[in-house]
Amino acid sequence: MLSPRERGRYMRQLELLDDEGQERLKAAHIFIGGAGGLGSPVAIYLAAAGIGTITIVDRDMVDQTNLNRQILHVDRDIGRDKTASAEEHLRAINPDITVRAINATIRRENAADLVGSANGIVDAMDNFGTRYLLNDIALAHRIPFFHGAVHGFYGQATTIIPDTTACLRCIVPAAPPKETTQVIGATAGVIGSLQATEVIKYLTGRGRLLANRLVLWDGMQAKADEIVVERNPDCPACGDRSPHKRRHT
């Protein structure tokens, strides 16, 4: 049941989502891996939309060089844990939700515990090693996985529904080399907003998800292309001979 206060807060989206949709957001628990360029807009929009519980995990402290894009953090946060400033910022945006900000490195040993009972995993990481790990956790626990990545003016996003769509390894079988990427903050804003929109659509059962579709955003051309993707039967993460398949069949 929505309180009068919540009814006021969400008035301008209640006609889009109905009470039932808003209640679903309130009951949801979303895990966000990373409180950086992508994690910032994702967390801000999901907090503002009324996602009941947000777990956000990061291991870094705020650095001055983060501030062109990581809009959860501000100048006075330099030197603080990103999780501390993220929690403070998200609570200020919406005090009616629960924010669990965890200062940790996401590793194979702790990933499942960190994700816990989340209804969705948002990929806001900056490396494919951890992305593949979260992809594995999503597959193992059949949790939707909202992928996003950015570079410069470019970005990509897709929504992975375990056992239904291509997984991240089907789409990106090999990680590109690690690099310190240049990123325009607004590019992370575009892709993070796409990811947050997908989460809200998934939770409320609205619209057409980015399932088996990889959006490629080109900010230089102001153009979005769509690549149709499909499951790879030989995928090491979700294919017919993968540990995931053997576990679930």
Next chain:
Amino acid sequence: MTIKVRFFAQFRELFGTDILTDAPPDGMFISLIAGIAHSNPEGYNAIFDKNGAFLEFVILMKNGKRIDNSDAAATTVADDDDIAVFPPVAGG
């Protein structure tokens, strides 16, 4: 000029947007992309390794279907094919 090759992300900066071209004489996918890439040494090195094989992370698509990089050397192209080549972006 019957095959469309689309580059995305950083590859678009190196090679431009949609390229319309003929099939290469040997009709092979890898020859098609190498032929375009040779126009730009920096671009070539972003797509191919020193042995002339596709770098493993480069994503190759033909008519909406992924081509496994290990199959690329044996993949042919034909009139009206729609080819996409792009690197996954990795930042967050």
